[in-house]
Amino acid sequence: MASGQIDENLEWIKSSLKFAIPSLIIYSLCSYYLILWVQYNYSLVVPLGLILLQKLISILIALMKVRKYKFEWLTVLDSILKTLFIALLILACFDFIKVIFAGAPLYASNILLSILSYKNPSNFAICIHVFGIIIQWSFTVAFIFLSLRYQETIDWPWLYLFWPLWLIISLSCISAFLYIVKKIVLWLKESIKIIYPLWLFLNIFGISLTFGLFIVNLCSYINYKDKNVFIRGCAIFGSFLLFSALTTLAVYKYIVQWIADAFRSFAAQEPQSPAVNRPLRNLHKSMFLSKISSTFYKTINQKIQPQESEEEEEKGKNKSISSIKDCLICYSNECDSVLIPCGHGGICNDCSIKLLESGKDCHICRNSIEKVLKINKKDNIVINTTVVENEIS
Structure with missing residues (x-):
């Protein structure tokens, strides 16, 4: 991997981490707000409004990157589609449109993400985009089933509607577990730094696990109206998201350096292409x-x-x-x-x-x-x- 491409990857990761920290805080606040929704029947427009604000900020960030990277115009369009999706969900809360129609921008965003993964010149970024596509498609399929169930088109049990998310949660937990086992073995043999792999493991495994618990408690509330279980699930999920944001903020500089060293180590191991003699x-x-x-x-x-x-x-x-x-x-x-x-x-x-x-x-x-x-x-x-x-x- 060329030096310029490594630097571009690092800049991309820095901006992604900087944007992930406030995003985790916003979703944490939304999770806490759901407690008020269950307890006092507050409107869901408020958490959707916070997420809408986050999406508008992502549009501004993407617009600033367009000047440097030409392919970022696709990111701008993708951010606009996701913002439109949240805006339509707010309209659906007032019964202005059907919930399933609110997902139209999200469906278009999934196709755009596939194009974006080919336009991005970074191999590492392509891998992350592919992972993002899989996650977003899982949420999209789950959203379609939930919309159909909400409109009483299908009568599946609520827990079964989340089957795409269960698949992603399982794969994420298994992958994170295998990753940390490999790093622990290397730590015992070669004394490598283990704190940053542990940070990555805790974030992936912890968020996946607490989100799964949140879904189970949500279904329990819908089926049995058990408020205490759902409140406990919201508090655990929101607290872990807040913990993840604060820990990432505390070790942000060291994480970026750790990723930079990993990139350079990977680039050094790549086989060099044979020199081509030109006439x-x-x-x-x-x-x-x-x-x-x-x-x-x-x-x-x-x-x-x-x-x-x-x-x-x-x-x-x-x-x-x-x-x-x-x-x-x-x-x-x-x-x-x-x-x-x-x-x-x-x-x-x-x-x-x-x-x-x-x-x-x-x-x-x-x-x-x-x-x-x-x-x-x-x-x-x-x-x-x-x-x-x-x-x-």
């Missing part, structure tokens, strides 16, 4: 270069007068902080090449040709290399260089 050609041209520093040259379009040449030479001597004679890559040959278009030097002709042939980037700025200039006369003003470039260029 090259030599062109003898008279070009003019101005030496800016010991490793940087600038091309000049026209011939410089002798007086200007002396001035450029003096500037070059002042700007050069050191004199590099040996190649920065092999440390054996003399520096006699410049990479184009970035203008960086400090390497020998053999190493520069190898970089161009294998399609690698500049050793200093990591920009792509189009041509190589071999310096035949070395001075602050350089002429009679040999241009080496791809045959297809």
Whole structure:
């Protein structure tokens, strides 16, 4: 994995974690509010309004990312669809529309998420998007069954309507358990850091387990009107969400660093693709270069007068902080090449040709290399260089 892609993944994860913390707090408050709904018959518009506010914030965040990542316009559209879904649910609370019709934006959002997983350039992000698609489809299918049951189209027991969520909860708990067992074995053998894998395990396993308990207690309340059981389930689920948010906030910086180290370790283990030798050609041209520093040259379009040449030479001597004679890559040959278009030097002709042939980037700025200039006369003003470039260029 390239360094730029790793940095992009980390930025994506940072923003996701930052957004997850207030989201957990909002859902925790909604869970506590359900206690008031059961006890005093409060309206469900309030928790839906909090979730609507969260979705509006997600739209603003996605809009800010569009400037940097072009594929984020799909994320904006997905956030708008989810916001519209919550807004329609509020209308359904007042019986303005049927509940099942309120899910239309959610159905469209599921299809959009599939497209988003292909547009995102990050392999790690694709995995997370696929996991998100599975979870959202599970909630969507459960929502359809609940809507049909609410409208008395079907008469299934309430507990059976949540079968897609039971499947996700089971898979999440099993996966989290196997993950922490593997990490504990590595901790015993190689003394790896165990605190952050434990944090991940507690969040996945704990949220899945308490959410399952919440669903069971909800069904018990609907069937038997047992308020105490449902209140207990809401309190446990809401408290764990709040605990998860606070712990994530407390160790946020260390979690990001742990994920960054995991990315770099994974990237180091990836097999490197074999170098592809590109066909090259030599062109003898008279070009003019101005030496800016010991490793940087600038091309000049026209011939410089002798007086200007002396001035450029003096500037070059002042700007050069050191004199590099040996190649920065092999440390054996003399520096006699410049990479184009970035203008960086400090390497020998053999190493520069190898970089161009294998399609690698500049050793200093990591920009792509189009041509190589071999310096035949070395001075602050350089002429009679040999241009080496791809045959297809």
